[in-house]
Amino acid sequence: MEGGAAxxxxxxxxxxxxxxxxxGLTLVAVTGAWLGLYRGGIAWESDLQxxxxxxxxxxxxxxxxxxxxxxxxxxRNEAKRTTKVLHGLLHVFALVIALVGLVAVFDYHRKKGxxxxxxxxxxxxxxxxxxxxxxxxxxxxxxxxxxxxxSLRSRYRPQHIFFGAAIFLLSVGTALLGLKEALLFNLxxxxxxxxxxxxxxxxxxxxxxxxxxxxxxxxxxADWKRPSQAEEQALSMDFKTLTEGDSPGSQ
Amino acid sequence: MEGGAAxxxxxxxxxxxxxxxxxGLTLVAVTGAWLGLYRGGIAWESDLQxxxxxxxxxxxxxxxxxxxxxxxxxxRNEAKRTTKVLHGLLHVFALVIALVGLVAVFDYHRKKGxxxxxxxxxxxxxxxxxxxxxxxxxxxxxxxxxxxxxSLRSRYRPQHIFFGAAIFLLSVGTALLGLKEALLFNLxxxxxxxxxxxxxxxxxxxxxxxxxxxxxxxxxxADWKRPSQAEEQALSMDFKTLTEGDSPGSQ
Numbered sequence: 001m002e003g004g005a006a007x008x009x010x011x012x013x014x015x016x017x018x019x020x021x022x023x024g025l026t027l028v029a030v031t032g033a034w035l036g037l038y039r040g041g042i043a044w045e046s047d048l049q050x051x052x053x054x055x056x057x058x059x060x061x062x063x064x065x066x067x068x069x070x071x072x073x074x075x076r077n078e079a080k081r082t083t084k085v086l087h088g089l090l091h092v093f094a095l096v097i098a099l100v101g102l103v104a105v106f107d108y109h110r111k112k113g114x115x116x117x118x119x120x121x122x123x124x125x126x127x128x129x130x131x132x133x134x135x136x137x138x139x140x141x142x143x144x145x146x147x148x149x150x151s152l153r154s155r156y157r158p159q160h161i162f163f164g165a166a167i168f169l170l171s172v173g174t175a176l177l178g179l180k181e182a183l184l185f186n187l188x189x190x191x192x193x194x195x196x197x198x199x200x201x202x203x204x205x206x207x208x209x210x211x212x213x214x215x216x217x218x219x220x221x222a223d224w225k226r227p228s229q230a231e232e233q234a235l236s237m238d239f240k241t242l243t244e245g246d247s248p249g250s251q
Numbered sequence: 252m253e254g255g256a257a258x259x260x261x262x263x264x265x266x267x268x269x270x271x272x273x274x275g276l277t278l279v280a281v282t283g284a285w286l287g288l289y290r291g292g293i294a295w296e297s298d299l300q301x302x303x304x305x306x307x308x309x310x311x312x313x314x315x316x317x318x319x320x321x322x323x324x325x326x327r328n329e330a331k332r333t334t335k336v337l338h339g340l341l342h343v344f345a346l347v348i349a350l351v352g353l354v355a356v357f358d359y360h361r362k363k364g365x366x367x368x369x370x371x372x373x374x375x376x377x378x379x380x381x382x383x384x385x386x387x388x389x390x391x392x393x394x395x396x397x398x399x400x401x402s403l404r405s406r407y408r409p410q411h412i413f414f415g416a417a418i419f420l421l422s423v424g425t426a427l428l429g430l431k432e433a434l435l436f437n438l439x440x441x442x443x444x445x446x447x448x449x450x451x452x453x454x455x456x457x458x459x460x461x462x463x464x465x466x467x468x469x470x471x472x473a474d475w476k477r478p479s480q481a482e483e484q485a486l487s488m489d490f491k492t493l494t495e496g497d498s499p500g501s502q
């Protein structure tokens with residue numbers, strides 16, 4: 001979109017990124033505080049196993065996923081391939097942590113004899129997890145695995161970016177639904193009496209929404225997009241030449 | 252639909268818009284079906300007053316708000332001012348319907364002696380309503396009220412678009428939270444037994460998320476953006492010259 005050569009980072013970008021990280025870390029800390037202060041903490045081999053679920057999901061599918069999306073804005077002038085690998089790796093970490101969170105809740109349900117997958121939260125959660133995994137696989141195949149034709153990469157890139165943002169937002173929405181579910185199950189009528197746990201959890205919900213908003217803002221601001229189209233094309237051509245052995249001229 | 256000199260609409264856009272409208276209408280119909288079949292229908296002067304709240308919010312702050320965002324994609328070749336007025340009017344309709352929904356729930360709470368504004372859904376809801384009203388006022392002042400300098404308009408436009416999308420997404424998220432709240436309050440343990448109402452409401456939740464995703468997709472696809480920058484600039488200059496009577500260069 002932009003023609004400029006690799007420029008220095010926009011002046012305001014670092015402040016916005018720092019703010020998003022502050023929000024993200026506060027989010028994780030407040031989740032920990034909620035689980036520690038009001039839900040008895042975390043332990044795998046007990047009733048507290050459930051509590052691993054919200055913590056893992058907030059760390060993996062909200063904080064780390066959000067940061068993985070920001071990699072291309074933060075490392076604007078690094079080699080494209082390094083940035084790609086970091087983007088892919090952060091998503092792997094997020095996926096593994098989310099998997100632990102998923103095992104925690106299914107294992108807890110099994111031990112307690114609770115029904116699985118009846119709620120809107122669980123439907124959205126499974127949808128997020130499947131979409132996230134598929135998006136990672138397709139992204140890896142197109143962008144990291146050396147072999148996808150350049151023309152295909154160019155056509156898929158906007159879809160990858162849109163679905164990346166959409167899956168992230170659905171993750172935030174699913175976390176909000178889960179938080180609400182936990183509050184209504186555990187607090188019941190006390191929720192409407194402005195119990196401290198309810199107020200803290202509401203603040204946590206607002207932090208989730210704000211983190212989602214901050215990541216989306218940094219991601220979508222047109223003048224903050226990664227500038228190096230030229231480098232990117234050259235690199236893709238390199239891959240293409242290396243792996244296909246044909247001339248770089250043929251789209 | 253076309254009347255201008257600008258480029259013809261992208262071939263796939265009408266299909267995506269039609270799909271989004273089908274989703275939106277299904278969403279409203281399923282909300283009506285849920286309230287009619289399982290919640291006793293709607294009446295203002297009874298306990299059924301509450302049910303006006305979800306219906307108004309889904310029609311106003313989800314369906315109409317989403318359609319107001321799509322106006323610039325659907326009416327690509329109409330005069331910019333006509334499109335602007337339609338965009339502003341749809342938002343007014345949405346706001347008025349949402350206000351009725353807001354009055355319904357506060358009035359119902361007052362009659363029943365229920366506490367107000369304790370839940371995450373209500374916090375998000377009030378936030379959405381205030382942001383939506385402020386965004387409308389600022390948008391009107393900058394873009395419809397003839398007087399804002401062209402340079403200010405240009406600088407504010409990206410913020411207006413980002414916050415418009417963000418407020419819409421927060422509206423969808425808030426609706427999901429409200430749906431979840433209604434289900435857990437009303438169904439209780441029956442929710443986990445896959446009662447028909449629970450399954451229908453989960454489907455409604457997925458429809459809400461899908462409508463949000465469809466609107467976001469149409470809105471963000473780069474090659475579907477409204478093309479007529481030249482006309483837009485000329486029109487803004489016209490307004491400026493007409494209303495301020497000064498040269499288009501100042502400020």
